[in-house]
Amino acid sequence: MRLLNIEVFLIINTISTIFVLAHNCLLNNKDYKCRLGTKTPYRFISNNDDSPLEYSGCVPRKIWLILRHGTRYPGKKYITPMIEKLPKLQEIILQNYKESKTEFIEEDIDLFKEWKITFTKDDVMKLTEEGEDEMIDIGERYQSRFPTLMPEIYDTQTYKFKYTATQRTEESAKNFATGLFGRHNSYQVQYPEAEHKDPVLRFYKRCERWHSEVDKNPDSQIEKDKFLRSNVYKKMLEDVSKRIGYQVDHENAHLMYVACGFETAWHKNYESPWCRIFSLDDFKILEFANDLEYYWNDGYGYKLSYEQACPALRDVFDFFTWETDEGPVVSIYFTHSGTILKLLALLGVAKEDQHLTHDLFSLYGENRAWRTGIIDTFASNIAFVLYNCSGVPSVLFMHQERPLHLSGCPMNMPCALSTMKALYPDQEEECQFETMCSLEKSSK
Numbered sequence: 001m002r003l004l005n006i007e008v009f010l011i012i013n014t015i016s017t018i019f020v021l022a023h024n025c026l027l028n029n030k031d032y033k034c035r036l037g038t039k040t041p042y043r044f045i046s047n048n049d050d051s052p053l054e055y056s057g058c059v060p061r062k063i064w065l066i067l068r069h070g071t072r073y074p075g076k077k078y079i080t081p082m083i084e085k086l087p088k089l090q091e092i093i094l095q096n097y098k099e100s101k102t103e104f105i106e107e108d109i110d111l112f113k114e115w116k117i118t119f120t121k122d123d124v125m126k127l128t129e130e131g132e133d134e135m136i137d138i139g140e141r142y143q144s145r146f147p148t149l150m151p152e153i154y155d156t157q158t159y160k161f162k163y164t165a166t167q168r169t170e171e172s173a174k175n176f177a178t179g180l181f182g183r184h185n186s187y188q189v190q191y192p193e194a195e196h197k198d199p200v201l202r203f204y205k206r207c208e209r210w211h212s213e214v215d216k217n218p219d220s221q222i223e224k225d226k227f228l229r230s231n232v233y234k235k236m237l238e239d240v241s242k243r244i245g246y247q248v249d250h251e252n253a254h255l256m257y258v259a260c261g262f263e264t265a266w267h268k269n270y271e272s273p274w275c276r277i278f279s280l281d282d283f284k285i286l287e288f289a290n291d292l293e294y295y296w297n298d299g300y301g302y303k304l305s306y307e308q309a310c311p312a313l314r315d316v317f318d319f320f321t322w323e324t325d326e327g328p329v330v331s332i333y334f335t336h337s338g339t340i341l342k343l344l345a346l347l348g349v350a351k352e353d354q355h356l357t358h359d360l361f362s363l364y365g366e367n368r369a370w371r372t373g374i375i376d377t378f379a380s381n382i383a384f385v386l387y388n389c390s391g392v393p394s395v396l397f398m399h400q401e402r403p404l405h406l407s408g409c410p411m412n413m414p415c416a417l418s419t420m421k422a423l424y425p426d427q428e429e430e431c432q433f434e435t436m437c438s439l440e441k442s443s444k
Helices: 006-012 014-020 076-098 106-114 129-145 167-181 208-215 218-228 231-244 250-266 273-277 280-298 303-307 310-319 337-347 358-364 417-423
Strands: 058-068 159-163 330-335 381-389 392-399
Touching: 058 129, 058 310, 058 337, 076 106, 076 231, 076 250, 106 273, 129 167, 129 250, 159 167, 167 330, 208 280, 208 303, 218 231, 218 280, 218 358, 231 250, 231 273, 231 280, 250 273, 250 280, 280 337, 280 358, 303 337, 310 337, 337 381, 392 417
Parallel strands: 058 330, 159 330
Antiparallel strands: 058 381, 381 392
């Protein structure tokens, strides 16, 4: 397989390059807060420029918007280990410091002395205050960019809202509505009954073949497992063990990394002591391991992972009917990481020139396109905006509140709807979801 040097890689990856050059995390590569993977808070990559998006000869007609829920508390996989294991590790670190077995300075230890668990098992997966703020702010900014499309007065003829059957997406929707209509008026918003296996918002919950061949298949974790066995990762564990004076394995190192991510996301003006465990190089290694997992489970690793996202894209095209003005003008959905990543991959966003594999860390460690801490933070969002450009229906694509060029479309302007339909599945025969997701269909 051909390897690219970084200059060529950046030229070829125009989709990602245009996007990544626009925000702070890529301009400030030495900040560990930009290396927290899917636990990264949205404030590190948000676009605070809420100026109206105007294109000569173009008038906005409709907007289709989908958002990952805001910052949340840990899920079942991490909440119990964090509550039970982190205090024990805290005790070990403090004791080792007393015995001069660590490489910490007093400032680090002061953070560990003050640290305590601030949540319970009852908080599992619930939206946090930071998550509420993220949604309110994003709602306000989208309204500022599209004032004619997104009025401050709620009307069922204008707005359509929908969320999955989870507390975190429901509360995300309600806080986004607060950003649009104000706290009092947001209570008027009507929501349809939520579905756990929503065919548009959580299509992968209905794809049995993907669950069997990818999600529950150990083969999808091969590249991550190889990286965990690599000398690069083993050296990182040795360095961390030396730093805290205690031998750590991948499980403990990853748990501390996750704690650092969550606590950084929850608190704007607080530094988690668990972040002091790692050097910047350690963060890059942990981030790469995290990205390998998501790449092969939700991204480009398997065609089925992203091809099954076609119902979401068809929903966009169905919403963008040109012949009639009937129905809502604004469609806003609240979903999860798995949906965002698969839809991005179907669109060709953040695509490398080759598969992301365990042995490419040295090449892609700094400049790879597939970085979940940029493309899939908490509150990540995707928007399609339909314009009338001198009688031609055209679509502006946005990711993380920024216009983003899609391959095959013109630069710096909305893409003709006909071009979009030629590039992506818009007809039922191009989106045979039941067929592709049937366990009876053979692997490819």
